[in-house]
Amino acid sequence: MFFSFYTQNSTPFSLFSLWIITLEYLITFSLFTRLHFSLPSHPTSCCSAAELMSVLFFHTMRYKADDPRNQCNDRFVLSKGHAAPILYAVWAEAGFLKESELLNLRKVDCDLEGHPTPKLAFVDVATGSLGQGLGASCGMAYTGKHFDKSGYRVYCMLGDGESSEGSVWEAMAFASYYDLDNLVAIIDVNRLAQSEAAPLKHDVETHRKRCEAFGWNTYVVDGHDVEELCKALWQAQQVKGKPTCIVAKTFKGKGLKNIEDLDNWHGKPIPKDRVDAILKDLQALIQVPNKTLCPELPKDDTAPADLSTISLPSPPAYKKGDKMATRRAYGVALARLGQASERVVALDGDTKNSTFSETFKKAFPDRYIECFIAEQNMVSVAIGCAARDRTVAFASTFAAFFARAYDQIRMGAISQSNINLVGSHCGVSIGEDGPSQMALEDLAMFRAIPTCTVFYPSDAVSTERAVELSANTKGICFIRTSRPETAVLYSPDEKFQVGIAKVVRESDSDCVTVIGAGITLHEALAAADMLAKEGKNIRVIDPFTIKPLDASTILASAKATKGQIITVEDHYKEGGLGEAVLSAVGQEPGIVVTRLAVTGIPRSGKPQEMLDIFGISAKHIANAVRQTFAN
Ligand SMILES: Cc1ncc(C[n+]2csc(CCOP(=O)(O)OP(=O)(O)O)c2C)c(N)n1
Ligand SMILES: *[C@@H]1O[C@H](CO)[C@@H](O)[C@H](O)[C@H]1NC(C)=O
Numbered sequence: 001m002f003f004s005f006y007t008q009n010s011t012p013f014s015l016f017s018l019w020i021i022t023l024e025y026l027i028t029f030s031l032f033t034r035l036h037f038s039l040p041s042h043p044t045s046c047c048s049a050a051e052l053m054s055v056l057f058f059h060t061m062r063y064k065a066d067d068p069r070n071q072c073n074d075r076f077v078l079s080k081g082h083a084a085p086i087l088y089a090v091w092a093e094a095g096f097l098k099e100s101e102l103l104n105l106r107k108v109d110c111d112l113e114g115h116p117t118p119k120l121a122f123v124d125v126a127t128g129s130l131g132q133g134l135g136a137s138c139g140m141a142y143t144g145k146h147f148d149k150s151g152y153r154v155y156c157m158l159g160d161g162e163s164s165e166g167s168v169w170e171a172m173a174f175a176s177y178y179d180l181d182n183l184v185a186i187i188d189v190n191r192l193a194q195s196e197a198a199p200l201k202h203d204v205e206t207h208r209k210r211c212e213a214f215g216w217n218t219y220v221v222d223g224h225d226v227e228e229l230c231k232a233l234w235q236a237q238q239v240k241g242k243p244t245c246i247v248a249k250t251f252k253g254k255g256l257k258n259i260e261d262l263d264n265w266h267g268k269p270i271p272k273d274r275v276d277a278i279l280k281d282l283q284a285l286i287q288v289p290n291k292t293l294c295p296e297l298p299k300d301d302t303a304p305a306d307l308s309t310i311s312l313p314s315p316p317a318y319k320k321g322d323k324m325a326t327r328r329a330y331g332v333a334l335a336r337l338g339q340a341s342e343r344v345v346a347l348d349g350d351t352k353n354s355t356f357s358e359t360f361k362k363a364f365p366d367r368y369i370e371c372f373i374a375e376q377n378m379v380s381v382a383i384g385c386a387a388r389d390r391t392v393a394f395a396s397t398f399a400a401f402f403a404r405a406y407d408q409i410r411m412g413a414i415s416q417s418n419i420n421l422v423g424s425h426c427g428v429s430i431g432e433d434g435p436s437q438m439a440l441e442d443l444a445m446f447r448a449i450p451t452c453t454v455f456y457p458s459d460a461v462s463t464e465r466a467v468e469l470s471a472n473t474k475g476i477c478f479i480r481t482s483r484p485e486t487a488v489l490y491s492p493d494e495k496f497q498v499g500i501a502k503v504v505r506e507s508d509s510d511c512v513t514v515i516g517a518g519i520t521l522h523e524a525l526a527a528a529d530m531l532a533k534e535g536k537n538i539r540v541i542d543p544f545t546i547k548p549l550d551a552s553t554i555l556a557s558a559k560a561t562k563g564q565i566i567t568v569e570d571h572y573k574e575g576g577l578g579e580a581v582l583s584a585v586g587q588e589p590g591i592v593v594t595r596l597a598v599t600g601i602p603r604s605g606k607p608q609e610m611l612d613i614f615g616i617s618a619k620h621i622a623n624a625v626r627q628t629f630a631n
């Protein structure tokens with residue numbers, strides 16, 4: 001309440017005594033929070049931020065301390081996640097955690113882990129791989145401003161060392177481009193990083209210039225001056241049209257005698273023989289008796305998320321034999337799903353007319369976020385948008401370019417995020433654009449993500465169902481789409497499920513099971529036609545999801561075809577469809593898996609030429625089948 005006595009660029013002038021008392025409590029609290037830092041973790045990284053955290057959590061932010069994930073609360077992201085103990089300390093002070101619980105920090109049976117994860121209700125996104133918190137905060141702020149249209153604000157704390165990450169600057173550019181005036185970044189400029197000083201040391205002016213150059217309203221403050229912090233954070237709330245950055249000059253290990261501002265203390269516990277003296281020093285500084293601090297409550301202006309299943313409004317409108325690229329079918333599917341739920345949003349990184357997310361944008365311009373050519377940030381923004389189930393986010397680009405966001409995707413899994421990533425232009429079948437644009441590692445990459453479901457639809461009907469299933473599937477979903485036009489294989493009423501394959505060609509006399517997906521499923525069907533003329537029948541399987549893989553359908557088919565399986569994929573051999581099949585049948589005796597896959601670095605050429613050169617076309621599949629007879 002006292003902050004309402006601030007006017008721009010002035011100090012408080014009335015109820016001064018109340019103000020002073022509150023300040024004293026905040027200062028006291030910041031000392032208390034420092035007291036927790038005798039715990040083993042990153043005490044010096046916490047101490048520099050004690051005042052910042054105190055002011056944020058007990059002066060600036062509005063939230064329900066007993067319901068940290070309430071949709072109306074202000075959000076806080078600790079991007080410098082290694083300072084986790086300070087986050088745990090404020091939530092203990094807020095009353096959500098028991099103070100005694102803090103002593104179980106980093107123990108195997110306690111969720112107060114070394115870095116914050118959403119196992120804790122007050123954590124929306126996992127942090128600890130530096131440079132990712134601000135992108136996620138941008139997603140939350142964009143969602144608050146443009147989708148929820150609510151008053152909650154987003155605060156993100158970064159380290160100065162961390163701000164060397166390029167992804168931080170992708171996020172800085174995004175936030176100012178979208179006028180995210182509900183977003184505040186705080187850089188804890190404590191000079192030191194892990195193994196040496198951060199490049200700018202205490203040069204807060206250069207920090208300021210950089211932030212201003214990126215379009216942010218910027219304040220340089222003494223990060224240990226509670227009153228200055230209260231004022232700067234209050235002013236940030238008044239600014240319209242720009243995000244605010246608080247460049248806070250601090251000292252690493254502040255308050256810890258013979259440790260403060262010294263090298264070589266990053267991530268080190270306070271030596272046992274020094275703890276007592278340090279605690280005594282800190283306690284001596286405390287001037288007022290301890291008192292519970294109470295955060296202000298948020299406005300109740302945000303509705304809870306509607307978590308009901310999202311279904312396509314009608315069956316896919318395709319006829320068998322129609323020609324359509326799965327990438328184009330993705331756009332149609334997402335636009336149709338967008339009719340079913342307002343929570344569906346799309347993001348893209350300037351490839352919307354290639355991935356066809358443009359089709360969604362045309363239908364729902366207000367629910368499309370252009371992320372420009374910054375794929376790492378796009379993934380983080382999507383994670384932020386999907387936090388607290390506020391949206392069902394689909395982010396698309398060329399599948400190859402998700403490789404550069406792999407760390408963000410990995411952190412998305414730890415964040416328990418339900419984002420959907422859609423990668424187009426997979427494999428050599430894109431043709432003329434050449435190897436830099438071809439995704440040939442993406443299946444391996446996404447299969448290795450623990451929470452990930454990997455869809456690889458082969459026609460327009462199954463693409464629609466993949467998009468629908470993905471919207472309702474927990475964990476990260478990846479949908480691999482293809483550039484060439486291919487025939488529709490399924491009728492509109494065909495049912496699809498995660499982990500259930502389709503047998504698309506079979507007879508009583510099949511000699512081999514061929515498994516293909518996307519373009520190679522169509523090559524397999526062409527091979528089946530060629531072989532049928534020679535009197536050889538093959539069974540052809542569309543796995544639909546590569547992870548989970550339908551091992552039982554594959555095994556049953558293999559047993560019906562003398563144990564012979566041929567896999568064919570527009571992907572490198574390592575970690576792709578063939579290896580997924582191998583690991584599914586690995587325990588079974590008498591099964592032989594022959595794998596056709598891309599090897600080496602491809603080149604430009606016509607799609608069909610590429611499939612031939614890299615040994616995954618119908619001709620090669622037919623030869624591989626004939627070979628199994630020769631053996
Ligand atoms: C992407 C990434 N690289 C490296 C690390 C290892 N690491 C953890 S903390 C740290 C130093 C961080 O310095 P700064 O951002 O200044 O934070 P401080 O602890 O000084 O507040 C490093 C290098 C990491 N966690 N993430
Ligand atoms: C705060 O007060 C409580 C009881 O009022 C007391 O048990 C506790 O030790 C005090 N904490 C500190 C750090 O002085």
Ligand SMILES: *[C@@H]1O[C@H](CO)[C@@H](O)[C@H](O)[C@H]1NC(C)=O
Binds near residue numbers: 353354
């Ligand atoms: C995307 O749109 C731009 C601008 O209209 C156009 O130049 C480009 O060729 C389009 N790309 C594709 C793949 O259609």
